[in-house]
Amino acid sequence: MIDACDGCLRRSYEFAPDAVESRPARLDVDAVCLHSDSYPAPLRELTQPPPVLYATRIDLVARLDEPVAVVIGSRRPSEYGRTLAYRIARGLGAAGVPVVSGLALGIDAIAHRGCVDAGGRTIAVLACGVDVPYPRTNRRLYERIREHGSVVSEMPPGSRPYRWLFPARNRIMAALGKVTVVVEAAQRSGTLITADFAAELGRDVAAVPGQVTTEAAAGTNGLLRSGAALVTGPQDVLDLLYGVGMREVPGASRPVLDSHAERTLNLVGQGLGLDELGRELGISAAVLRATLARLELQGLLRRAPSGAYVLTA
Amino acid sequence: MLAKVRTFALEGVDGVPVTVEVDVRRGLPAFSVVGLPDRAVRESRERVRAALANSGVNFPQQRVTVNLAPASLRKSGPSFDLAIAVAVVAADGGLPEADFPDAVCGELSLSGEIRPIRGALAMALAARRSGVGRMLVPIANSAEAALADGLEVIGVPSLAELLELLRGDLTVEPAVPALAVDIPDHDGPDLADVRGQADARRALEIAAAGGHNLLMVGPPGAGKTMLARRLPGILPPPTMAEAIEITKVQGVAGLARGGLVTSRPFRAPHHTISASGLVGGGVPPKPGEVTLAHQGVLFLDELPEFARAALEALRQPLEDGSVMVVRGQRAVEYPARAMLVAACNGCPCARPAGECTCNDVDRIRYARRLSGPLLDRIDLVCELRQPPPPVSASQAEPGESSARVRQRVLAARERQTERLRDDGVSCNAAMDARLTRRTVLLRDAARARPALERLSGRGQDRVLRLARTIADLAESADVLGEHFDEAVGYRLGDSHRAAA
Numbered sequence: 001m002i003d004a005c006d007g008c009l010r011r012s013y014e015f016a017p018d019a020v021e022s023r024p025a026r027l028d029v030d031a032v033c034l035h036s037d038s039y040p041a042p043l044r045e046l047t048q049p050p051p052v053l054y055a056t057r058i059d060l061v062a063r064l065d066e067p068v069a070v071v072i073g074s075r076r077p078s079e080y081g082r083t084l085a086y087r088i089a090r091g092l093g094a095a096g097v098p099v100v101s102g103l104a105l106g107i108d109a110i111a112h113r114g115c116v117d118a119g120g121r122t123i124a125v126l127a128c129g130v131d132v133p134y135p136r137t138n139r140r141l142y143e144r145i146r147e148h149g150s151v152v153s154e155m156p157p158g159s160r161p162y163r164w165l166f167p168a169r170n171r172i173m174a175a176l177g178k179v180t181v182v183v184e185a186a187q188r189s190g191t192l193i194t195a196d197f198a199a200e201l202g203r204d205v206a207a208v209p210g211q212v213t214t215e216a217a218a219g220t221n222g223l224l225r226s227g228a229a230l231v232t233g234p235q236d237v238l239d240l241l242y243g244v245g246m247r248e249v250p251g252a253s254r255p256v257l258d259s260h261a262e263r264t265l266n267l268v269g270q271g272l273g274l275d276e277l278g279r280e281l282g283i284s285a286a287v288l289r290a291t292l293a294r295l296e297l298q299g300l301l302r303r304a305p306s307g308a309y310v311l312t313a
Numbered sequence: 314m315l316a317k318v319r320t321f322a323l324e325g326v327d328g329v330p331v332t333v334e335v336d337v338r339r340g341l342p343a344f345s346v347v348g349l350p351d352r353a354v355r356e357s358r359e360r361v362r363a364a365l366a367n368s369g370v371n372f373p374q375q376r377v378t379v380n381l382a383p384a385s386l387r388k389s390g391p392s393f394d395l396a397i398a399v400a401v402v403a404a405d406g407g408l409p410e411a412d413f414p415d416a417v418c419g420e421l422s423l424s425g426e427i428r429p430i431r432g433a434l435a436m437a438l439a440a441r442r443s444g445v446g447r448m449l450v451p452i453a454n455s456a457e458a459a460l461a462d463g464l465e466v467i468g469v470p471s472l473a474e475l476l477e478l479l480r481g482d483l484t485v486e487p488a489v490p491a492l493a494v495d496i497p498d499h500d501g502p503d504l505a506d507v508r509g510q511a512d513a514r515r516a517l518e519i520a521a522a523g524g525h526n527l528l529m530v531g532p533p534g535a536g537k538t539m540l541a542r543r544l545p546g547i548l549p550p551p552t553m554a555e556a557i558e559i560t561k562v563q564g565v566a567g568l569a570r571g572g573l574v575t576s577r578p579f580r581a582p583h584h585t586i587s588a589s590g591l592v593g594g595g596v597p598p599k600p601g602e603v604t605l606a607h608q609g610v611l612f613l614d615e616l617p618e619f620a621r622a623a624l625e626a627l628r629q630p631l632e633d634g635s636v637m638v639v640r641g642q643r644a645v646e647y648p649a650r651a652m653l654v655a656a657c658n659g660c661p662c663a664r665p666a667g668e669c670t671c672n673d674v675d676r677i678r679y680a681r682r683l684s685g686p687l688l689d690r691i692d693l694v695c696e697l698r699q700p701p702p703p704v705s706a707s708q709a710e711p712g713e714s715s716a717r718v719r720q721r722v723l724a725a726r727e728r729q730t731e732r733l734r735d736d737g738v739s740c741n742a743a744m745d746a747r748l749t750r751r752t753v754l755l756r757d758a759a760r761a762r763p764a765l766e767r768l769s770g771r772g773q774d775r776v777l778r779l780a781r782t783i784a785d786l787a788e789s790a791d792v793l794g795e796h797f798d799e800a801v802g803y804r805l806g807d808s809h810r811a812a813a
Contacts, residue, residue: 286783
């Protein structure tokens, strides 16, 4: 759907030297301008709203009947950050809350993935054109988001990402969300720019506390000190969005496990290595492998990049 | 007068018969060697001249022409010295016969002493094949060469003694083959030294039982090298035929220490090795590390640091068990049936899971350096963690010994041999896709289906082969659900799969 006036389109193309030739309609990309009814209302609150918003599916962004959560964070997260980001996004997705993020490496990608895995809708806000999957590493995720959610940008299709576009993109993310959740950010992180925008717009800012000794958590701990809401899981975010006790994360429809498997899961959650697991459970390496593989197939465990088993949610 | 002496050249790891013909006739004194000799062979003129003089034989002051037949084969190395010297003496009338049935191999020193050569066993085996009854070799090589059953091998210390022997002035007892009556139990490092690491020990045992290639992932110091070094000790001891093959290959490479090599080789080349260093090459062609590891273990530590070209070159030998090296106009085939054990860190920063700060791009770039097709040849992946220091006496107890693990491995191999006898395949890892589907029967196929559906075709075969080996270790005729589940647990982690 193209619902944009010439004036707005002209303004939109002013800073997009790469995009001269591309036409949204041909690329199956929606475009709405400030004067359209389909223009997402929260963006109008920005001091400089994008004249035109491009989206792969504007209908998902235009009428957001649910409040939206922004989940963002470090590009080099720790294993702890990964787990929390996934857990929060998955919980929100399951509760029907759309998750907005920036498709960056690390936390952003995990947040999108968590939401899609739970069958939720997710919105990726890009600094480049919506037809440009950037970063390339997340190409497969980009395709999944196009399928199950929407990719939006204020830059016309074909635009390449430039450095100065990223803070500008951050303001759109901040405006779309009712709450911005930061999972791990270092002291001087770009993520904090989004948090600043959100605070200026009067949106809620929340952060996941991290270890004080980890550099990757200095930014989030700083946010908490200056008054951000503390988030330990998806339920905390739902409480922020709807008020305490109004909504609950749907109970994970988990298969019934025997006590042995429960205990294994519990111990994996404590971060035990394979050898320690075997010793604690009193089983041989062979039986342990088989047990873990079964739990992985049931979707209760996953492999960390190091090869170690961790809980999925 | 013309004289002929039989000797052998090395082509790959095999001996090829060569006849040294010497013609001595009147003319301007000269000494020339023809028949595609390389530098070392041409230099043998000087050694032969000096060695003869120092052994009390006058070098003929005539025109001496040496031909190494067949003239189309390139000859290299100094092992023709002795045959040339004997042929010169014979052609000059210094020996009772000018054409005799013995084969002669050896390098000469200027003093007339006979120095050891490379590939003595390969030459002796070739001699037996071509019907030679007696072979004269350097005394240092006599034990090795005597392993060729049915060939009379005599070790000689010097040219003077050799000439006496040929004139019949001296009799020497043939060398006794240095056959160990019984191949001893492995005397290398023992698995009992490895404390804890139950999971990795299990992976090593499965790898040994089915001949599966193994990848170990873990931080430095977790014990990857230590475990890999203990793999030859739990593999079945080489059979006599295998031991002779190992000895032959090691002999060609100049690594033999005389006598039968009774333990499987373990080769751990550094990651800066070139493709030709790994699979063989050079002019003249030399065997690579994968050939030196023939019938044993090739260990590649820091796998992603190896040159991509080197790893790619390794694929074909791992598949075929042999490698063809083509250099210039020569093509040489080397055996290369080795088990691959590779090791790498989980991510470029190599820190334990909790402290890792690598981002996804770093990780993927690191994983991508492992060549995908090479990973296809690896059935088994295990992760290692830094073992905690032992806190109680029970944890400090030595682990199970290699000898006991080897017994289980042997039993599992026996089951495989019996099952695969008619298919010309030696172990589970060597089964191709068709054979895998035919022989690996899942008792509980319905339960396994969801797991299999998540894997690629190759991935399915890998898991099935592995499950078969696990069932063999458990002495089970069918592959049960638990065997299958365990096999699934040893496949590649997600980050590596993303790149593969």
